[in-house]
Amino acid sequence: MDEYHLHVGEMALRLLLAVVMGGAVGYEREFKKRPAGMKTHILVCIGAALIAMIQQEITWSSITFAMDNPKMIGVLSADNARLIAQIVSGIGFLGAGTIIVNKDSVTGLTTAASLWAIAAVGIATGMGFYALALTSWVCVLAALTFVSHLMPLPRTRRLLVELENWDASNDFIQEYLDEHKIKVEDMDFEIKRLPHETFRTYSVIYTLTVPRGMSEKNLLLSLSSNPHILKIRLIN
Known part of the structure; x- marks a missing residue:
């Protein structure tokens, strides 16, 4: 079962991808003078990827332990989505801090959404779903960069x-x-x-x-x- 555990090189690759993808989205936000910039998006993406990798390691460690100790199978459990669900909850609080309500105007919604989206990209990266992570990252960048130009709303x-x-x-x-x-x-x-x-x-x-x-x-x-x-x- 050792082949299922993450090696140092694989961990480094996933974290490096998280830095690059989080940094690119954060740069776009910082360039537009938004509340959360490069550092915030990088940290969110790294944190999400790290927690996803920890969840994977916990799961595989539980499986390995259960195979080595069959009598313990009934008392072991490893929910692959539990830690990941906490990422989504935590990002909600962080995103709320970027939203500013002033009389009839609301600002910061796009930045809050970008934090939530980059956390999801980080989860995909941490789980090793590279195609999904890269595709969704490109979609997030495209939405932030090009949509306003394609739809010139007042x-x-x-x-x-x-x-x-x-x-x-x-x-x-x-x-x-x-x-x-x-x-x-x-x-x-x-x-x-x-x-x-x-x-x-x-x-x-x-x-x-x-x-x-x-x-x-x-x-x-x-x-x-x-x-x-x-x-x-x-x-x-």
Whole structure:
């Protein structure tokens, strides 16, 4: 039965594959400035692969022991899915930490899903299912990299603007948004008046639907050119 046990070379190969595949997915997330990057995805993939290998070793050790001690067969059990099920549960808590809910917007869902998916890739790698691991890894990378380009859906962005002279500033902003087909979904504003000051400033949060090809940098630069706009930034 020794041929069924993992040797050092096989263990190293599986862990190396976990590093490469987890790192590639993590790089894509880190490049897009998402909460969980290369290190997190590598560690998740390595951890999942390691636990899968431990589960395999426990199973084969139990089988070997049972064959050497037939009288103990009735009291031995090795559930091949028990430890793996705990990986899935653990990743749920880790993924929840990447999800940010802010009023009507939710961010981090894709990163949470990528952590869950790379854990599954790690399990397949640790179990030695190389074809399954490599195929699923390619699918995960393709989903993260190409789907948004193949399906150019509008993006929702929240824009914080601090301004003075409400009428002139708001008219300028609305004209720019209409010209570039940017739809205002919601607007929330607060009026500020400093002590001993006669003029007011306004803090406005616009929830916008931005066309996929629209440059966020150009949006900020164009709006900030108005002298009545004191501060502007994207908040998601």
